[in-house]
Amino acid sequence: MATWSQLSNEIGEAVQAAGQSIVTVGAAGRRTIAGIILDDNTILTAAHRISETDNISVWVSPQKPLSATLIGRDFASDLAIVKTDGKLGNPAVFAENPQLALGQLVVAVARTWRGNLVASSGILSGLMGEWHTYGGKKIEAFIRPDLTLYPGFSGGALVGADRKIIGMMTRGLQRGSPLAVSYATIRRITALLREKGYVPSPYLGVGLQPVRLPESLRQKLNLTEHAAAVVVHLEPGSPADQAGLMLGDVLLTVADAKFGEGRTVSIVSRLAPDQKVSVAGVRGEERFNLSVLVGERPLRQR
Numbered sequence: 001m002a003t004w005s006q007l008s009n010e011i012g013e014a015v016q017a018a019g020q021s022i023v024t025v026g027a028a029g030r031r032t033i034a035g036i037i038l039d040d041n042t043i044l045t046a047a048h049r050i051s052e053t054d055n056i057s058v059w060v061s062p063q064k065p066l067s068a069t070l071i072g073r074d075f076a077s078d079l080a081i082v083k084t085d086g087k088l089g090n091p092a093v094f095a096e097n098p099q100l101a102l103g104q105l106v107v108a109v110a111r112t113w114r115g116n117l118v119a120s121s122g123i124l125s126g127l128m129g130e131w132h133t134y135g136g137k138k139i140e141a142f143i144r145p146d147l148t149l150y151p152g153f154s155g156g157a158l159v160g161a162d163r164k165i166i167g168m169m170t171r172g173l174q175r176g177s178p179l180a181v182s183y184a185t186i187r188r189i190t191a192l193l194r195e196k197g198y199v200p201s202p203y204l205g206v207g208l209q210p211v212r213l214p215e216s217l218r219q220k221l222n223l224t225e226h227a228a229a230v231v232v233h234l235e236p237g238s239p240a241d242q243a244g245l246m247l248g249d250v251l252l253t254v255a256d257a258k259f260g261e262g263r264t265v266s267i268v269s270r271l272a273p274d275q276k277v278s279v280a281g282v283r284g285e286e287r288f289n290l291s292v293l294v295g296e297r298p299l300r301q302r
Contacts, residue, residue, distance in 0.1 A: 015109055015119045018159045021092035024059040024111040025068075025082070025155060027051060034110035034156035036168060037088045038081070044092075044186065045155035047073035047080040048172035058084050062115035072193030076137030077181055078154075078172035079189045092157065094183040095164035100127055106145050108169050108178075110156030122147030133173060137269060140184035143167055149178035202271035203297040205238020206231050206245065210259060213250075221287055225252050227259045228282075243279070243292040251281040 025035040025045045035045035035058065043058060050056065056068040066084040073080035101124070108120045126144030133139060145158060149171060157165040158180040167180035192199045208229040217223065231249045234241055251259065255277040257267045271277060273296040280289050 011105075011107060011121065014159055014161075014163045015107055015117065017163045018092075018107075018109045018157050018165060019111075019117040020090045021165070022109055022111050022117065022157060023088065024113060024115050024152075025050075026057045026059070026113065027055070032113040032152055033154045034152060034169075035082070036092045036155070036157050036165065037090065038190070039091050040087050041084045042071070043068065043082050043084065043088070044168060044190065045080050045082060046168070046170050046172055047075050047078045048170070049154060050080045050082070056082055058082070058088075059111070059115045060089055072197035072199075074189050074193065074199040075172075076133055076199065077139060077185055077189050078170045079168065079181060079186060079193070081190055081193050093164050094186070095160055095162065095166050096183055098160055098164070098166050098183075100124060100143065100160075100166070102127055105161065106147070106166065107159045108145065108147055108149060108153055108156055109159055110150075110153040110169070112152055118150065118153075120147045120150060120153065132266060132270060138185075139173070139181065140188070141167075141182040143180040143182055145169075145178060145180060147178065153178075200273045201297040202268060202273055202275070203238070203295040204240045204268055204271075204292060205235035205295070206240045206268075207233025208251065208268070211250065217282070217285065220285065221282065223252070223282075225258055228252050229259045239292050239295040243290050245279070245281075245290065245292070246283065249281050249283050249288075251279060253278075253280045 021037045023035045024032050026032040033046050033049045035043040038044050058066045058068045066086045068082040068084045071081045071083050104124045110118050122145050125146035128142040131142045154170045156169045158167050158169050160166050167182045173179050209232045211228050211230050213228050229251045234247050254267050271294045275294045
C-alpha cells in the first residue's frame, strides 16, 4: 500500500508541476484546447484548432483571460504558436533527450474551458524513430501513448517520470489515435514559425503521375525499378523547368528515392527548399541524370 500511495502522490505532483505551464486556448467559439507556455508571452498549441481569422483568447486561470494573436502554424506537424498581450506563467521544461521505452507510465496534462487542470494516464504503447505524415512531412519521433485523450486535450503536454514534458499531445496527425509531437520536432518547427510564420514547403514545379515500367523498357535499359513517375505538368520557370526536365519524362529516382505505390507526392514533399537533388529518369528510350535546386512553394499554392 505504501508503494501504491507513493506512486499516486508522485503522479499527482508531476501533474501539478507540469500544470503550471499549461493554459487554455479558445478561438472563435470553437471548443477550447490546451496550450504549453514557451516563454513570457508565447504559447504552443494544436494547429488544427486555430484559424488565421480567429480571435484567440488564453486563460492562465479562470479569472485571467488574455488576448492573443497567431504567429504561425504548420498543419503537417499540427503545431501553432500564439503570442499573448500579457505575461504568462512558468515556461515549460521539455525533455530534450528523453529515454523512452515501451510500457513506461506517462500522463497527459491539459486544461478545460473553465481553466481547470485535467489529466489522463497510461503507458507508452508505440515508439519508433523518424516517420513521415501522410503528406510526407518529417516528424522526428513516433510517440504513441495508450491513454484517453478527452476533448480539449489537444495542445496539452505529455509528461514523463522526470516531470519534464516529452511532447505536445494531438489527435491531428493520425485519425483516431492520440500522438505526442516530440520536442525535437517542436524545436525545429517553432523556430521556423517564429522566423517566417509558416514552414517552407519544397517546390519542383512538376505534376507527376505514377506508372509501371514496361518489361521491355526495363530489359533494354537494364532497370531495376518497377515503378516510376511520368511528368504530366511542368510549371514554366520552375526549378524543374530550369533544370531541363520536360513533359513526358519518366522519373526513376529523386534524391536517390525510388517511386513506389502512391509515393509520388511523398518523395517530393520530403525534400527541403534550397536543397540540390539528383533526378534520374528516362526520356524516349535513353536514360538521363539532372541536378535540380529545390525551390520554396509559392504562397498562392500553399
